Amino acid sequence: MFTHVTRPGAIGSLRVANRLVMGAMHLNMENLDDGGAALAAFYAARARGGAGLIITGGSAVSTVAAGGPGYSHVNDPAHHPALRRTADAVHEEGGKIALQLFHAGRYALTGASGPAPVAPSAVYSRFSRTTPRALTEAEIGETVRDFARGAATARDLGYDAVEVMASEGYLINQFLSPVTNLRDDGWGGDAARRRRFPLEVLRAVREAAGDGFPVLFRISGADLVPGSSTQEETEALAVALAQGGAAALDIGVGWHESRVPTVQSAVPPGTWAPYAEAVKKALCAAGYADVPVIASNRVAGLDQAESLLRGGGIDHVSMARPLLADPDLPAKWTAGRSALVNVCLACNEACIDRSFGTERVSCLVNPRAGHEREFPEQPGAHPPRSFAVIGGGPAGLEAARALAALGHRVDLFEEDEELGGQFRLARQVPGKEDFAATVRYFTAELARLGVRVHLGRRLGLGDAGLLSRFAGAVLATGVQPRLPDIPGWPLLHTVTYPEAFARPESLGERVVLLGGGGIAMDLAHLLTGERTPATPQAFLAAYGLGEGPATQTPTARHRLTLVRRGPRIGAGTGPSTRWVVLSALRAHGVEMVTGVGYREITREGVVVQGADGAERLLPADSVVFATGQEPERATVPALRAAGVPFEAVGGARDAARVNAVRATAEGLAAAHRL
Ligand code: SF4
Numbered sequence: 001m002f003t004h005v006t007r008p009g010a011i012g013s014l015r016v017a018n019r020l021v022m023g024a025m026h027l028n029m030e031n032l033d034d035g036g037a038a039l040a041a042f043y044a045a046r047a048r049g050g051a052g053l054i055i056t057g058g059s060a061v062s063t064v065a066a067g068g069p070g071y072s073h074v075n076d077p078a079h080h081p082a083l084r085r086t087a088d089a090v091h092e093e094g095g096k097i098a099l100q101l102f103h104a105g106r107y108a109l110t111g112a113s114g115p116a117p118v119a120p121s122a123v124y125s126r127f128s129r130t131t132p133r134a135l136t137e138a139e140i141g142e143t144v145r146d147f148a149r150g151a152a153t154a155r156d157l158g159y160d161a162v163e164v165m166a167s168e169g170y171l172i173n174q175f176l177s178p179v180t181n182l183r184d185d186g187w188g189g190d191a192a193r194r195r196r197f198p199l200e201v202l203r204a205v206r207e208a209a210g211d212g213f214p215v216l217f218r219i220s221g222a223d224l225v226p227g228s229s230t231q232e233e234t235e236a237l238a239v240a241l242a243q244g245g246a247a248a249l250d251i252g253v254g255w256h257e258s259r260v261p262t263v264q265s266a267v268p269p270g271t272w273a274p275y276a277e278a279v280k281k282a283l284c285a286a287g288y289a290d291v292p293v294i295a296s297n298r299v300a301g302l303d304q305a306e307s308l309l310r311g312g313g314i315d316h317v318s319m320a321r322p323l324l325a326d327p328d329l330p331a332k333w334t335a336g337r338s339a340l341v342n343v344c345l346a347c348n349e350a351c352i353d354r355s356f357g358t359e360r361v362s363c364l365v366n367p368r369a370g371h372e373r374e375f376p377e378q379p380g381a382h383p384p385r386s387f388a389v390i391g392g393g394p395a396g397l398e399a400a401r402a403l404a405a406l407g408h409r410v411d412l413f414e415e416d417e418e419l420g421g422q423f424r425l426a427r428q429v430p431g432k433e434d435f436a437a438t439v440r441y442f443t444a445e446l447a448r449l450g451v452r453v454h455l456g457r458r459l460g461l462g463d464a465g466l467l468s469r470f471a472g473a474v475l476a477t478g479v480q481p482r483l484p485d486i487p488g489w490p491l492l493h494t495v496t497y498p499e500a501f502a503r504p505e506s507l508g509e510r511v512v513l514l515g516g517g518g519i520a521m522d523l524a525h526l527l528t529g530e531r532t533p534a535t536p537q538a539f540l541a542a543y544g545l546g547e548g549p550a551t552q553t554p555t556a557r558h559r560l561t562l563v564r565r566g567p568r569i570g571a572g573t574g575p576s577t578r579w580v581v582l583s584a585l586r587a588h589g590v591e592m593v594t595g596v597g598y599r600e601i602t603r604e605g606v607v608v609q610g611a612d613g614a615e616r617l618l619p620a621d622s623v624v625f626a627t628g629q630e631p632e633r634a635t636v637p638a639l640r641a642a643g644v645p646f647e648a649v650g651g652a653r654d655a656a657r658v659n660a661v662r663a664t665a666e667g668l669a670a671a672h673r674l
Contacts, residue, residue, distance in 0.1 A: 001306075001336070002302060002306050002333060002334055003306075004019065004306050004309035004310050005018055005019050005020055005302055005305050005306050005309060005317070005330075005333075005334075006018050006019075006334055007019060007309075009052070009292065009315065009316060010292075011053065011161065011214050011216065011247050011248045011292055011316075012161070012212070012213075012214030012215075012247030012248070013212045013213075013214060013247075014053075014096060014160050014161050014214045014247070016052040016053045016096055016316075017050075017052045017094075017096075018050070018052035018330065019052060019305070019309055019315065019316045019317060020050070020051055020052050020053075020302070020305065020316070020317060020318075020319065020330050021051070021052060021053045021054075021055060021250070021294055021316050021317065021318040021319075022046050022051040022053070022054040022055060022318070022319065022320060022323050023055055023250070023296050023318035023319060023320040024055045024056060024057050024058060024100040024163065024165070024218070024320065025057050025320040025321070025324075025351065025352075025355060025361065026057040026058055026067060026068075026070070026071065026355045026361070027039070027042065027057050027070075027355065027360065027361040027370060028068075028070035028354060028355060028357075028358060028359060028360045028361055029042060029070075029360055029361070029370055030056075030057060030059070030070060030071055030072035030079075030082070031069070031070045031071060031072060031079075032082075032360075034082075035081055035082055035085065036081060036082025036083065036084075036085035036086055037085070037373055038360075038370065038371070038372070038373055039082060039085075039086050040082075040085045040086045040088070040089035040090075041089065041372040041373045042369070042370055042372055043056070043086055043089060043090050043095075043097065044089040044090055044092065044093050044095075044372075045327040045372050046095075046323050046327045047089075047090040047093035047094065047095025047097070048093040048094075048095075048327070048328075049323070049326075049327040049328040049329060049330055049331050050328070050329075050330030050331040050334065051095065051323060051330060052096065052316075052330075053095075053096045053097070053098060053160075053161075053316075054090055054095055054096070054097045054098070055097075055098045055099075055100050055163050055216070055250075055318075056086065056097065056098070056099050056100050057071075057072075057100065057102075057355075058071065058100045058101070058102025058104075058165050058170075059071070059072045059073065059074040059079075059083070059099055059100060059101060059102055059150065059154075060072065060073045060074070060102055060103065060104075061074060061075060061101055061102065061103055061143070061146035061147050061149070061150040062075065062103070062143070062146045063115055064108065064110075064115040064116075064117070064118055065102060065103035065104060065105075065108075065143075065146065065171070066102075066104065066108060066110060066114075067102065067104040067107065067108060067109060067170075068108070068109040068110060068356070068357075068358065069110065069114070069358060070358055071102070074099060074101065074149075074150040074153050074154060075146060075149050075150055075153060080153070080157060083099070083154075083157050083159075084157045084158055087099075087157055087158035087159050087160075088158060091158065096160045096161075097159055097160055098154075098159060098160060098161035098162055098163050098214075098216060099150075099154040099157075099159045099161075099162050099163070100162070100163045100164075100165055100218070101147050101150045101151060101154070101162050101163070101164050101165065101205070102165045102170065103143065103146075103147070103165070103170060103171035103172070104117070104170050104171060105117065105118065105119045105120075105132065105170055105171030105172075105174045106118075106119035106123065106125040106128060106130065106131075106132035106171075106174060106180065107125060107127055107128050107169060107170055107171075107256060108128060108130075108132075109128055109356060116130075116132070116133055117130055117132040117133070118132050118133050118134070118135050118139065118171075119132035119133075119134065119135065119171065119174050119180060120134065120135060120171075120174050120175045120180060120181040120182075120183055120187060120188060120197075121134050121180060121181055121182040121183055121188070122134045123179070123180045123182065125257065126257050127169070127255075127256040127257045134183075137185065137186075137187075140187055140197065143171075144197075144200045144201055144204050145204065147164065147201045147204060147205050148201075148204035148205050148207065148208035148209075149208065150162070150205075151205040151206075151208050151209040151213070151215065152208040152209055152210075154209075155209050155210070155213050160214070161213065161214035161215070161216060161247065162205065162209065162213075162214075162215055162216070163215075163216040163217070163218055163250060164198075164201060164202065164205060164215065164216070164217050164218065165218050166198050166201075166217055166218055166219050166220070167218045167219050167220035167221075167250075167251075167252035167253075168218075168220065168252050168254065168255060168256065169220075169223070169225070169254075169255030169256055169257060169258075172197060172198045172201065173219075173220055173223070173255070175187065175188070175194055175196075175197035175198065176194050176195065176197075176198065176220075176229055176233070176237065177194070177223060177225070177228040177229050178194065178227060178228065178229070179223075179225055179226075179227050179228045181194050191229075191233045191236065194229075194233075195233075195236070195237055195240055198217070198219075198237065198241065199240055199241070199244055202215060202217065202241060202244045202245065202246060203244060206244075206245050214247035214248070215245070215246055215247055216246065216247055216248045216249070216250055216294075217241050217246045217248075217249055217250065218249075218250040218251075218252050218296075219234070219237060219238065219241070219249055219250070219251060219252070219279075220234065220251075220252055220253060220254075220255075221234065221251040221252065221253045221272065221275030221276055221278070221279060222234070222253050222254070222275050222545075223254065223255055223258070224253065224254040224255065224258035224259075224260040224262065224543075224545075225255050225257060225258055228255075231278070234278075234279070235278070235279065235282035238279045238282055238283055239282060239283060239286040239288065242283055242286070242288035242291040243286075243288070246291065247291070247292075248291060248292040248293070248294060248315075248316070249279060249283070249291060249292075249293050249294065250293075250294040250296055250318060251272075251275055251276035251279050251293060251294065251295060251296055252296050252297060253272045253275055253296075253297050254297075260543045260545070261580045262297055262298070263297060263298060263321075263346065263348065263352065263576070264346060264348065264431070264576060264577055264580045265345060265346035265347060265431040265432065265434065265577075266430075266431045266539075266580050266581075266584070267298050267346075267539060268298075268534055268535060268536045268538075268539050269298050269299065269300035269301075269304055270298065270299065270300075270304055270308070270536050271297075271298055271536040271539055271540065272295070272296070272297045272298055273295045273299070273308050273313070273314065274313075274536075276293055276294070276295035276296070276313070276314050277293075277295075277311075277313030277314055279293055280293040280313055280314055280315070281313070292315035292316055293314050293315050293316075294314065294315065294316040294317070294318050295308055295314040295316070295317050295318065296318040297318075298346070299317050299318070299319050299322075300322065300343075300344070300346075301322065301329075301333075301338075301341070301343070302329065302330065302333040302334075302338075303333075303338075305317035305319070321344045321346065321348075321351055321352075321363075322343075322344040324344065324351055324361070324362075324363040324366065324369045324370075325342050325343060325344035325345075325363050325365050325366050325369070326341050326342040326343075326344075326366060327366075327369075329341050329342075339440070339441075339444045340441065340444055340445060340448065341441065342365050342366055342438070342441045342445075343365070343434055343437040343438065343441060344363075344365070344434075345364060345365060345432070345434045345435060345437075345438065346434070347364055347432075347574070347577065347660075348574050348576045348577055349364050349574045349577075349659070349660070349661050350362045350363050350364045350367075350369075350661045351363060352574075352576050353574035353575055353576050353577075356575070362661075362665070364660050364661045364664060365438050365441070365664065366664075367398060367661075367664045367665040367667075367668045368668060371668075374672075375402070375668055375669075375672050377402070377405045377406060378406075379405065379406060379407035380407050381406070381407070382406060382407065382408075384407045384408050384409060385408050385409070385471035385472070386408065386409040386410075386411070386469065386470050386471055387403050387408050387409070387410050387411070387470055387471060387472050387473060387474065387674060388410075388411050388412075388413065388467060388470040388472075388473040388474070388644075389403070389410060389411070389412045389413070389473070389474045389476060390412075390413050390459055390473060390474065390475050390476060390477055390635050390639075391413075391414065391421065391474075391475065391476035391477040391478055391650075391652065392412055392413075392414030392416070392419040392420065392421060392453070392455075392476075393420065393421020393422055393423065393476060393478045393650065393651075393663065394421060394422065394423055394438075394650065394660050394663045394664050394667070395421075395474075395476040395478075395649040395650030395651070395652075395663035395664060395666055395667040396412060396414070396421070396474065396476030396477075396649075396650075396667060397412075397419060397420075397421075397439075397442040397446070397664075397667070398442075398663075398664040398667035398668050398671075399474040399476055399649060399667035399668070399670050399671045400412045400446055400451050400474075400667075400671075401442060401445055401446060401449065401451075401671075402667065402668050402671035402672065403474075403671040403674070404446065404449035404450060404451045405449060406671065406672070409450075410446075410449075410450075410451040410452070411451070411452045411454065411470070412446065412451055412452070412453045412454065413454045413457045413458075413459055414453070414454065414455050414456075414457065415456065415457065415458035416455065416456070417455050417456050418439075418455065419439055419442065419443055419453065419455070420435075420438075420439040421478050422478065422479075422660070423435045423436075423438055423439055423660070424439070425497075425498065425501040425519075425522075426522065426660075427439070428501060428526055429522045429523075429525050429526050430525050430526065430528075430530040430531060430584070431525075431581075432522070459635050459638055460634070460635070460638055461637055461638050461641060462638075463638050463642075464638050464639075464641035464642040465642070466642075467638055467639055467642035467644050468642040468643060468644060470642075470644050471644075471645075471674075472644060472645045472646060472647075472674040473639055473644050473645070473646040473647075474646065474647055474649055474667065474670050474671065474674070475633070475635060475636065475639065475646050475647065475648040475649065475652045475653075476648075476649050476650055476652055476663075476667060477632040477633065477634070477635055477651075477652045478632050478650060478651040478652060479629035479630060479631060479632055479651035479652075479655045479658065480629060480630050480631075480632050481496040481497055481498060481625060481626070481627075481628075481629055481630075482625075482627055482628040482629050482630050482655075483496070483625055483627070484514065484598060484625060484627045484628075486598045486599075486600065486601055486606075487599075487600050487601070488600045488601040488602055491601055491602060491603050492601055492602075492603065492605070492620060492621070492622070492623050493506075493507070493508055493621060493622040493623070494601065494622070494623045494624075494625065495507070495622065495623075495624055495625070496624070496625050496626075497515070497519050497520070497523055497624055497625065497626040500523055500624045501523060501526070504526060504527060506622075507527070507558060507621075507622040507624070508558075508620075508621025508622040509557070509558060509559060509621055510558070510559045510561075510605070510619050510620050510621045510622070511527060511558045511559070511560050511561070511620065511621070511622045511623075511624060512561045512563060512605060512606045512618050512620040512622075512623050512624070513560065513561065513562050513563065513623075513624045513626055514563050514598060514606065514623060514624065514625055514626065514627050515563075515564065515624075515625065515626030515627045515628070516562050516563055516564025516565075516566070516569045516570070516571075516592075516594065516626075517564070517570065517571065517572055517626065518570055518572050518573045518659070519626045520562055520564075520569075520624070520626035521562065521569060521570040521573065521581055521582075521585070522581075523624060523626060524560050524562055524585055524590050525581060525584060525585060527557075527558045527560055528558075528560070528584070528585065528588040528590065529557055529588075530584065530588065559589070559591075560585075560588075560589075560590045560591065561590070561591040561592075561593060561618050561620070562585070562590060562591070562592045562593070563593045563594075563596065563598075563606070563608060563618065564592075564593070564594045564595075564596075565594075565595070565596065565597060565598070566594065566595070567594050567595050568594065569582065569592045569594060570582060572659065593608065593618065595610065595611055596608035596609060596610050596611075596616075597609045599615060601623060602617070604617055604619055604620075605617050605618050605619040605620035605623075606618045606620055606623055628655075628656070629651065629655040629656075629658075630655050631648075631651055631652050631653065631654070631655045632651065632652055633648070633652055636648075645674070647670040647673065647674060649663065649666035649667050649669075649670045650662070650663035650666055650667065651663065653666065
């Protein structure tokens with residue numbers, strides 16, 4: 001069925017077993033003080049799962065090249081043991097691995113204590129909030145040599161290839177763009193001189209790495225930044241790189257400063273493939289049809305990869321996050337077990353958002369990602385015992401899965417008639433439809449692992465006898481909404497957020513949502529009536545990038561006001577997603593009120609008080625409370641009466657700081673501790 005994905009391919013002299021490339025992603029594991037053990041285990045799992053080629057997260061070619069403190073440094077011998085161990089581990093699993101050579105330029109997030117960022121010109125970056133120092137001619141030459149040394153070192157450390165990072169707005173992309181390259185010397189001024197730096201890097205890297213060592217280039221199919229490189233310039237670059245001997249072109253899209261979402265769930269899968277196809281077309285027209293093109297960004301699953309490859313417009317497909325979510329994705333699809341694939345939600349919460357900080361990258365739906373060594377899953381390693389998991393939300397589902405994967409007997413008790421907990425609310429929200437796929441995955445996986453699932457079963461004190469038969473339990477009963485202490489609230493139609501999610505049609509025309517956190521933001525998004533995913537054409541047209549009809553903004557049934565005591569609506573939502581959702585809410589005319597106290601609910605609406613003491617009425621027909629939550633721990637007396645050891649996880653442990661990433665991670669950790 002996947003005849004195109006599974007077809008062997010070649011990138012220069014490198015033979016790859018299939019057309020699926022794991023794309024580069026910085027993991028914040030590259031600089032751990034563990035000799036590369038965690039990094040090697042992470043990539044080995046993806047090689048074992050069937051990725052044809054793995055491209056590592058960027059490895060800085062010099063100190064100033066690093067994107068942040070957690071980067072590896074290919075030209076620093078102190079990093080070589082970890083880099084070598086990673087390549088060896090992938091090879092032991094039969095995989096192939098390329099090291100990405102990286103220079104952040106003005107995107108370096110090295111902080112006040114790190115080296116000052118450098119770039120072709122001193123142009124302020126909104127992403128790193130710094131103005132870099134312009135490189136001197138001598139420093140440009142030194143940087144070219146840094147890339148070359150990096151390539152030779154990667155080859156010596158056992159890598160099968162290198163990829164030069166020249167997209168996403170990093171240093172080489174900065175040289176290419178007239179927005180960030182304001183030079184008027186041999187390295188800037190017109191398109192040909194802006195192209196000189198990448199071509200010099202390619203020449204030097206090829207020379208240093210030697211004949212036959214494949215050099216991939218990741219270039220930007222479109223910068224999505226006003227005034228940046230044109231389509232013609234992009235195609236001319238692609239042809240020049242092919243002419244210069246690049247073994248493959250990997251096509252990224254967008255800069256970190258771009259105001260067009262590229263990797264968020266609001267972006268329909270497949271949106272960016274035409275940009276890669278345009279590069280391939282240009283290569284064919286110029287006589288370089290033999291140079292493979294890799295399509296990256298927002299390829300959601302192997303069925304989509306298969307259809308893109310079948311179309312013949314590209315040669316390989318790159319995915320990163322789907323392989324964090326499920327390292328065995330290729331093997332499962334090709335074995336016809338796609339129902340058991342743990343689907344990436346494009347939420348970015350544990351991966352991309354963390355990669356710009358210092359926390360180790362992992363995955364919301366697969367908290368083992370990045371922690372493969374801490375949580376080995378070898379059935380039979382421990383004597384099998386019986387465990388109860390109470391609660392079938394994200395934390396309980398992951399706890400039950402992990403316990404069963406360790407070979408234990410597991411009974412899961414859920415008081416509702418369906419698994420999923422808060423994911424059942426989330427799946428209704430525009431852009432979060434894939435949360436339903438997570439529930440489907442866990443349902444199928446628990447069945448495969450033999451977990452006995454008891455739906456509609458609320459445990460109480462009378463169940464102490466039943467609970468006493470288990471060796472241990474995981475309390476994953478989640479949260480209850482907290483009601484604020486506001487005078488007058490019965491006067492209006494007031495509901496809690498779960499009630500509003502369950503019956504949105506019951507809300508009046510004017511809705512005030514008190515809380516303003518992630519849940520309130522999601523609920524407001526649902527109430528706008530927006531429906532996603534749009535088609536790629538409609539999405540592109542909405543951002544002025546295509547010619548199709550833009551998605552029509554539906555006529556709103558509600559007038560919505562989001563109210564928060566604190567200064568930021570949606571605080572706690574990941575930075576890569578928050579601005580996209582806020583833009584959507586603004587486009588739907590949602591009013592946002594922050595920094596106010598809740599004074600009173602009257603027949604007319606909600607009275608709030610600003611920092612200046614002035615009171616104001618927010619007119620409302622319905623008021624929704626999304627004002628926090630309390631742990632749901634009603635089963636604790638039964639567990640205590642049973643004398644069974646238990647671990648509370650997720651919202652049942654700490655409702656104030658719970659989120660889905662923390663919930664699944666705690667479910668996994670509890671399963672391994674019990
Ligand atoms: Fe995908 Fe979210 Fe996991 Fe990242 S954290 S890999 S976006 S599911």
